[in-house]
Amino acid sequence: MxxxxxxxxxxxxxxxxxxxxxxxxxxxxxxxxxxxxxxxxxxxxxxxxxxxxxxxxxxxxxxxxxxxxxxxxxxxxxxxxxxxxxxxxxxxxxxxxxxxxxxxxxxxxxxxxxxxxxxxxxxxxxxxxxxxxxxxxxxxxxxxxxxRFRLAAGPRKRLLELGLRRAQGPDGGLSASRYSYIGGFDGTSNVIAGKLYGIPLFGSMAHSYITSFTSMSEVKVQTLKPASEGEPEVNFVSLCEKWLFQVCHLLQMPQNRTNSSEFAAFISYAMTYPGHFIALVDSYSVMSSGVPNFCAVSLALHELGYRARGLRLDSGDLLEQSLRIRGCLRTCANQFGVSWLAAVPIIISNSISLNDLIDLQQQDNEVDCIGVGTNLVTCPxxxxxxxxxxxxxxxxxxxxxxxxxxxxxxxxxxxxxxxxxxxxxxxxxxxxxxxxxxxxxxxxxxxxxxxxxxxxxxxxxxxxxxxxxxxxxxxxxxxxxxxxxxxxxxxxxxxxxxxxxxxxxxxxxxxxxxxxxxxxxxxxxxxxxxxxxxxxxxx
Incomplete structure (x- = not known):
């Protein structure tokens, strides 16, 4: 259109x-x-x-x-x-x-x-x-x-434009989404740009979704239907709790250090979009809470025939954390026989600049996808x-x-x-x-x-x-x-x-x-x- x-x-x-x-x-x-x-x-x-x-x-x-x-x-x-x-x-x-x-x-x-x-x-x-x-x-x-961002990132990294909220007004935001795509980005978060121009859309969750939960009691729906037709619904909350225990034991992380409200948010979102589960893992502690919670929910989804689509980092040392996260994913994938989990896309954001992408090419990392906003659309x-x-x-x-x-x-x-x-x-x-x-x-x-x-x-x-x-x-x-x-x-x-x-x-x-x-x-x-x-x- x-x-x-x-x-x-x-x-x-x-x-x-x-x-x-x-x-x-x-x-x-x-x-x-x-x-x-x-x-x-x-x-x-x-x-x-x-x-x-x-x-x-x-x-x-x-x-x-x-x-x-x-x-x-x-x-x-x-x-x-x-x-x-x-x-x-x-x-x-x-x-x-x-x-x-x-x-x-x-x-x-x-x-x-x-x-x-x-x-x-x-x-x-x-x-x-x-x-x-x-x-x-x-x-x-x-x-x-x-x-230029595409050249800095290289051909294999996915680039997502996330700049609508930072752009110079609605017209600037819409233009930025369209012309970023023309310039080499792979998708946008801007829904109207997706409608008008056929640009692939990307979206998962914000910190507000995660911090809106305070306990597991707020997960009102407990069951999830498996991907296969004809299978009865399963108590998904219990399944996730079982996997969290196993993940924490494998990664030698105390389960009581994982954030239960974050866990509730992940479970809720996974039941909402079991085939498109992407989690933001830095609302609390990335390695002590976000990653084990993500792995547990992802393994529970796998047991019901679904695959998680990715996890996103929005703070801290993004490149160093990507290496540690990939190590955890591979450990879980090898131990539990879930090969796809080792290659789950790691997505980063947080005021990414052109120089950040140049550094990313020159340093070891396990980043698969990069979300760019302010430094792309405002051309500072x-x-x-x-x-x-x-x-x-x-x-x-x-x-x-x-x-x-x-x-x-x-x-x-x-x-x-x-x-x-x-x-x-x-x-x-x-x-x-x-x-x-x-x-x-x-x-x-x-x-x-x-x-x-x-x-x-x-x-x-x-x-x-x-x-x-x-x-x-x-x-x-x-x-x-x-x-x-x-x-x-x-x-x-x-x-x-x-x-x-x-x-x-x-x-x-x-x-x-x-x-x-x-x-x-x-x-x-x-x-x-x-x-x-x-x-x-x-x-």
């Missing part, structure tokens, strides 16, 4: 409407223009970004229409000198004259390469700026953050990707922003973007050219120039050349079918897998090259000279 994004045309900055009025006032509102949306630096010192948010942009464009109540509100907030004819203009605008070209959502992307290119009437494109930036910035940042080390939306052409004429900060200088003209691949099948360079230039060809020398314009040109030969942009929206209609979240996730993982490992290092990655063609370089230099004749641009 695909969610229809609810962003409205008024989800923008006021100055977009004041500029639109300026265009209308001087008769330029229909002038053809081209804008590009891109970012200047990869997040957190990395060398790649995962592009996300395209689908929401397309849904926003397809439904873009100012309602009468929107126009009436604008009458109240725009200066009283605004002419009535402008409001009539706003009532009638739509995006039928807008064309959007973009990189496929989920692709690995790099700085200065346009993620979106929109072409159409100048005033309308101005109104689209802030919404498009809003829909792409956070989505791409979270997807990239999730991909870089809260914004910093995408920008810049004018590149007006009325068929290339435009450039010239600034003393060369990193903020724009690239002029309507462009094509090509991805060049080496013999091993991995990309090694993105090439920006003017749209009217001939396409570069595989197995032929291709002239390239660095973005800084201060380095001499260089030549490369690609084993394969791919066109990065495709048309997604034109004539008021979608040009491509919308992908499911799962399909976008698959593309993201394939795109990232195809990137050379040297560009994916979490520390000191090798820079990925983005270059421009000679014609684009010459156009840029020419426009700079015209904007400031004293500027000297080295060839």
């Amino acid at each position: 695909l969610r229809e994004y609810t962003a409205q045309p008024l989800l923008t900055d006021l100055y977009q409407f004041t500029m639109a009025y300026g265009y209308w006032k001087c008769g330029r509102e229909q002038t053809n223009a081209v804008f590009e949306l891109y970012f200047r630096e990869n997040p957190r010192g990395g060398e790649f970004t995962i592009f996300a948010g395209l689908q929401d942009c397309l849904l926003f464009l397809s439904k873009f229409k100012l309602r009468e109540e929107d126009v009436n509100f604008l009458r109240k907030v725009l200066p009283p000198t605004t002419e009535p004819g402008f409001y009539d203009y706003l009532r009638n605008i739509d995006t039928s004259a807008v064309t959007l070209r973009a990189v496929p959502e989920g692709s690995v992307v790099f700085p200065k390469v346009a993620l979106l290119e929109v072409e159409g009437p100048l005033a309308i494109l101005q109104l689209l700026e802030t919404p498009l930036l809003t829909l792409v910035n956070y989505a791409s940042l979270v997807a990239t953050n999730a991909a 080390l870089q809260p914004s990707l910093g995408c920008v939306y810049k004018l590149s052409q007006v009325d068929g004429k290339a435009r450039v922003k010239v600034t003393e900060d060369e990193g903020k200088m724009t690239l002029p003209g309507k462009k094509a973007v090509y991805r060049l691949y080496g013999p091993d099948g991995s990309p090694f360079l993105d090439l920006l050219t003017l749209l009217k230039e001939p396409e570069p060809k595989a197995n032929e020398e291709i002239e390239c120039h660095a973005l800084t314009r201060r380095e001499a040109g260089f030549r490369v030969t690609a084993a394969r050349v791919g066109t990065l942009h495709q048309v997604y929206y034109q004539h008021g209609q979608l040009s491509e079918s919308l992908c499911t979240t799962s399909e976008i996730r698959t593309h993201a993982q394939n795109s990232l897998d195809n990137l050379a490992p040297k560009h994916k290092h979490l520390q000191d990655p090798v820079p990925y090259q983005v270059a421009i063609s000679r014609k684009l370089r010459d156009l840029l230099n020419d426009l700079i000279k015209k904007s400031n004749p004293s500027t000297q641009c080295p060839e």
